[in-house]
Amino acid sequence: MEIDFVIEKFILVIALFAISLLIAMYSTYAERKVAAFLQDRLGPDRAGPFGILQPLADGVKMFMKEEIIPANANKWLFMVGPGLAMLCACIGTAVIPWGQDMMVGDRLVKLQVTDINVGLLYIFGVISLGVYGVMIGGWASNNKYSLLSAIRAASQNISYEIAMGLSIIALLLVTNSLSLREIVSQQHGFNWNVWYQPLGFLIFMVCAFAETNRAPFDLPECEAELNGGYHMEYSSMKLGFYLFAEYINMFVSSTVMAALYFGGYNYPGMDYMAGLLGPTWAPLFGTAIFFLKIFAFIFFFMWVRWTIPRFRYDQLMSLGWKGLIPLAIANIVITGIVIALTNNF
Amino acid sequence: MESLSNKKKVLVSKPLNFAERMYLPAIASGLTTTIGHFFKKPATVKYPEQEREFSINWRGMHSLKRDEQGRERCTACGLCALSCPAEAITMIAAERKNDEKHLYREEKYASVYEINMLRCIFCGLCEEACPKEAIYLDGPIVPADYLRKDFIYGKDKLVEAPLESVLEVK
Amino acid sequence: MGTSVFYFVATLSVIFALMVVFAKNPIHSVLYLILTFFTFTIHYVLLNAQFLAVVNFIVYMGAIMVLFLFVLMLLNLNKDNEPNKSALLKVVGIIAGGCLVVTLIGSLKSVAIANPLVLKNPNLGLVENLGKELFGPFMLPFELSSLLLLSAMVGAVLLTKKEEKANG
Numbered sequence: 001m002e003i004d005f006v007i008e009k010f011i012l013v014i015a016l017f018a019i020s021l022l023i024a025m026y027s028t029y030a031e032r033k034v035a036a037f038l039q040d041r042l043g044p045d046r047a048g049p050f051g052i053l054q055p056l057a058d059g060v061k062m063f064m065k066e067e068i069i070p071a072n073a074n075k076w077l078f079m080v081g082p083g084l085a086m087l088c089a090c091i092g093t094a095v096i097p098w099g100q101d102m103m104v105g106d107r108l109v110k111l112q113v114t115d116i117n118v119g120l121l122y123i124f125g126v127i128s129l130g131v132y133g134v135m136i137g138g139w140a141s142n143n144k145y146s147l148l149s150a151i152r153a154a155s156q157n158i159s160y161e162i163a164m165g166l167s168i169i170a171l172l173l174v175t176n177s178l179s180l181r182e183i184v185s186q187q188h189g190f191n192w193n194v195w196y197q198p199l200g201f202l203i204f205m206v207c208a209f210a211e212t213n214r215a216p217f218d219l220p221e222c223e224a225e226l227n228g229g230y231h232m233e234y235s236s237m238k239l240g241f242y243l244f245a246e247y248i249n250m251f252v253s254s255t256v257m258a259a260l261y262f263g264g265y266n267y268p269g270m271d272y273m274a275g276l277l278g279p280t281w282a283p284l285f286g287t288a289i290f291f292l293k294i295f296a297f298i299f300f301f302m303w304v305r306w307t308i309p310r311f312r313y314d315q316l317m318s319l320g321w322k323g324l325i326p327l328a329i330a331n332i333v334i335t336g337i338v339i340a341l342t343n344n345f
Numbered sequence: 346m347e348s349l350s351n352k353k354k355v356l357v358s359k360p361l362n363f364a365e366r367m368y369l370p371a372i373a374s375g376l377t378t379t380i381g382h383f384f385k386k387p388a389t390v391k392y393p394e395q396e397r398e399f400s401i402n403w404r405g406m407h408s409l410k411r412d413e414q415g416r417e418r419c420t421a422c423g424l425c426a427l428s429c430p431a432e433a434i435t436m437i438a439a440e441r442k443n444d445e446k447h448l449y450r451e452e453k454y455a456s457v458y459e460i461n462m463l464r465c466i467f468c469g470l471c472e473e474a475c476p477k478e479a480i481y482l483d484g485p486i487v488p489a490d491y492l493r494k495d496f497i498y499g500k501d502k503l504v505e506a507p508l509e510s511v512l513e514v515k
Numbered sequence: 516m517g518t519s520v521f522y523f524v525a526t527l528s529v530i531f532a533l534m535v536v537f538a539k540n541p542i543h544s545v546l547y548l549i550l551t552f553f554t555f556t557i558h559y560v561l562l563n564a565q566f567l568a569v570v571n572f573i574v575y576m577g578a579i580m581v582l583f584l585f586v587l588m589l590l591n592l593n594k595d596n597e598p599n600k601s602a603l604l605k606v607v608g609i610i611a612g613g614c615l616v617v618t619l620i621g622s623l624k625s626v627a628i629a630n631p632l633v634l635k636n637p638n639l640g641l642v643e644n645l646g647k648e649l650f651g652p653f654m655l656p657f658e659l660s661s662l663l664l665l666s667a668m669v670g671a672v673l674l675t676k677k678e679e680k681a682n683g
Contacts, residue, residue, distance in 0.1 A: 135585075
């Protein structure tokens with residue numbers, strides 16, 4: 001391993017980490033602003049111009065709060081829970097190809113931490129692991145509401161993982177690869193996967209809402225029934241970790257949706273732009289486009305949250321098992337038939 | 346039984362039809378509603394900088410009035426304190442000296458007049474009880490503060506500014 | 516470097532596996548089992564079997580162990596309500612454990628230190644090759660096992676249906 005390779009990856013990892021945290025920070029601000037605008041209000045506007053320093057103020061508040069560990073809680077697991085939630089949220093971005101290969105000087109830099117050939121399954125696994133943070137935290141709190149919430153989270157995540165996996169299988173039939181790098185580079189220009197897999201995208205998106213515990217599927221933290229859910233006993237930065245992990249998860253799932261179905265860094269007219277900007281700036285421009293798509297998805301997450309009321313638990317389960325899973329299977333069958341027909345005739 | 350008002354509405358819960366069971370049309374219409382509000386002017390104001398006009402019957406902070414010659418009207422009769430349901434008002438009466446005739450209208454006046462703004466419920470009964478038209482709840486919102494003792498407003502905060510000073514400012 | 520990583524991870528898996536058995540709290544036991552599975556995932560990665568690693572990760576760690584945890588959290592397992600084991604059960608336990616030890620010793624005796632296994636095709640564990648193997652020479656067993664799973668699913672559905680009839 002050459003030293004410059006290590007340095008390059010190191011910089012990339014640090015940058016990714018910083019970007020995810022920054023986006024998560026400002027997602028909290030954006031969430032409050034979007035909620036305010038959708039409800040004809042102004043939102044936070046006191047800290048700095050337009051309230052731009054609000055996340056910092058929130059962070060300081062979180063750090064300054066008293067740290068409370070309930071007397072009968074399992075102390076060790078109580079501390080592991082939020083850490084695990086944060087870890088699973090942060091490692092998902094490692095396999096995302098953020099841009100085309102970039103020329104820096106005379107060096108070809110890959111804007112991807114690692115390209116493992118099961119990248120898609122890796123993300124899927126990390127997402128499925130995220131539920132442990134919630135479950136362990138909820139159980140270790142030694143509180144019945146937290147426990148109920150943890151159990152809700154577990155059953156919800158497992159149910160929607162199935163439909164999500166099935167919708168990914170249909171996508172795999174189209175792309176023929178599990179490597180995210182290849183999936184994204186196949187969608188050159190405007191040849192995005194969403195044109196081939198509209199139903200698959202819809203299923204994937206609904207499941208992403210459920211996996212990130214976002215409204216209308218935020219039953220694990222349903223404050224009307226569970227007094228705040230799995231993080232009820234948490235205070236200070238441990239609570240902050242849970243809330244932060246939710247926003248990072250939202251960022252990661254927006255990224256995955258943008259990469260899998262909306263072309264990632266590809267955009268119409270990219271060849272023209274590549275000629276115009278040269279091999280250093282064109283990939284960066286593509287990355288900027290990628291982030292625009294991600295922000296659009298994050299906005300959509302928020303828009304939905306402030307529009308749709310929460311599902312009831314039986315509605316959630318019947319939607320998952322009786323609605324999405326059969327649809328996803330039908331989607332696989334139809335995709336398979338169409339591919340077989342187009343290949344043979 | 347027959348409804349007399351004719352406003353009775355019988356609700357029937359039908360099973361959802363296919364479009365309703367898909368949720369998507371309803372979700373789409375909900376999303377268009379909310380995005381419409383995204384571009385609307387906010388209904389709120391930036392409070393400390395911007396203030397909304399108070400209504401005519403608004404009851405805010407109390408002020409102790411002066412008469413047309415700039416003398417305090419209050420005679421410390423204590424009716425306001427008696428009428429106060431929240432026990433927020435207290436006062437100490439004093440006799441007017443001869444050289445204070447330009448300061449107080451009546452022979453008796455309130456040397457100390459205190460309202461505890463944390464107790465006050467802004468019902469306006471003191472205003473109604475006052476026989477001398479000395480107290481009115483015509484001020485702005487009582488501002489926030491850090492200490493409980495700072496909410497006990499004395500005469501320094503309650504009595505209207507003297508006439509001359511108002512004229513001077515104008 | 517590969518072998519030292521292997522020995523490190525292997526030690527970890529043995530330790531975690533022992534912890535599964537010795538942990539007093541069943542929840543801790545399941546959590547140690549999850550860690551054990553995680554070390555197995557690392558083993559698969561070391562063997563360049565990426566697909567198997569990720570599937571182990573998703574299916575065992577992400578789904579099955581979540582269900583284990585789910586069930587154990589619902590059961591209120593305390594030390595107080597643990598049933599007292601009778602002497603007969605202890606004897607049976609000792610005999611069964613002894614049998615296991617004898618089997619293990621017997622199988623260990625015939626073990627020789629083999630040369631490190633070198634695959635003819637080191638990329639066999641990658642998705643494409645694995646898929647070709649599964650749907651080529653191993654087509655029949657693969658499909659049969661899927662039938663087995665299907666019958667299990669049908670059985671599970673039937674079980675719930677029967678209960679419904681008995682109740683109503």
